Amino acid sequence: MNNAHLWSLRLGFSGKQASEIKKEGIKAFLQKSFAAPLPTDEPPLINKMPKTVEEYEALKKKMSLTEESRMEARKNYDDGVIDIKTWWIEKMDTSSYPLREKLVLFWHNHFVASSNITYRNYQHNQLLRVEAFSNFRELTKKAIQTNAQIQYLDNNRNRKGNYNENLSRELLELFTLGIGNYSEQDIKNGAKGLAGLTAGDDKGHYIKAKENNEPFIYFGKTGNFKADEMVDIIFEQKNAPYLITSKILKWFIYDNPPQDLVLYYGNYLREVDYEMKPFLIKIFTEEYDKPTEGSKIKDPLVYILQIINELGYKNIDYKLVHVFLKSQNMDLYNQLNVKGWEGGKSWITAQLFMQRNLVADRLCKGRLQNNNISKSAQTEKGYELKPKLIYETHNGNTGVIESLKNRLLFATDDTLEESFKTILPYDFDPKSQGAENGVLRLFNFIVKTPEFQLI
Structure with a gap:
């Protein structure tokens, strides 16, 4: 597999961007990815979704009426859930510069959140899209105050005198510092700072009757801290850059990122004050020329x-x-x-x-x-699929095999090479009638090999 195809898969979802990466170079491709237009208009499918608690409760009430209305309401709700997923999959597949969507998917798996009010999931997703290349510290502030995040981690139930520690715990364990870099007391006190942070129409907000207004100690500092101030304190800790650095390396390049790289790039992330663009440029440009093929299993x-x-x-x-x-x-x-x-x-x-x-x-x-x-x-509807592979038509079976290997596999051995030549023997003519069927059989064989599962 050539390097351009490898990094087209890593920075996107297919090999479609390989030719541009090869032509423009990795740094120019990254800059174009950052500068690509970002449509923010809500898709029409949003109109099918319950947007507020009241609309969701009305939907549930409709489900409790006649069997016919229940089935109709359930179908409309389920269709809306699937529609938002397929809308996003299409964006990931069709974006000319898919790095933003690749990063949205990363943030989606970092700030895990889900709500039965489907519009809240869209709001969370769109925040991650708009802020994908921004500042990690500032994104953290916004992400933990989305309605979906607050609901998912039960912070609606977090109030003075009856604290719920879920959001406080995951903010430290999974979103920022990682296990071993905070105390249980930090979690308990953090819940005080998040008490009263409740889902609203557009995003979370503090409700005075539920919030804590007494000082507490958080990582050695004393004050009546709220969400934004707590995040600022977290990012002052010496190990703040390393969890996210490890996860970025794992998402894009290495299933088991070397610790020396985690420290090296993590220190740079702190140096650039948690700005994502220079951080990503440094990682991708420096790792691009290294022999890293096969270091990651494709999702x-x-x-x-x-x-x-x-x-x-x-x-x-x-x-x-x-x-x-x-x-x-x-x-x-x-x-x-x-x-x-x-x-x-x-x-x-x-x-x-x-x-x-x-x-x-x-x-x-x-x-x-x-x-x-x-x-x-x-x-x-045009869903009948007719395969049309692109392959080398010169140099007989060797040309076909090499052209597919160059796009699909990072390495082969003698046994695999012999299998290729069994499917396409030496006298195979790629220009003959029906030759595409033989090439398709070879392609089908290749994509089912263990080697194809790796990038």
């Missing part, structure tokens, strides 16, 4: 979008991608717990690997179908 989203784009499919029913992600334990807005997706080897258990192979077969045969839509309706 299910990269796996399926890479195959879809290699096969040349232009009109995809993204609900089917959502179904695959759900089967692979990567359901958007629905992580198993606040720790988020573990990544690494958890993506490649025996069962999940078998599911990957199954979806590869279906995609290569143009049969990734929605069982709830008739074949004729899928054809009418």
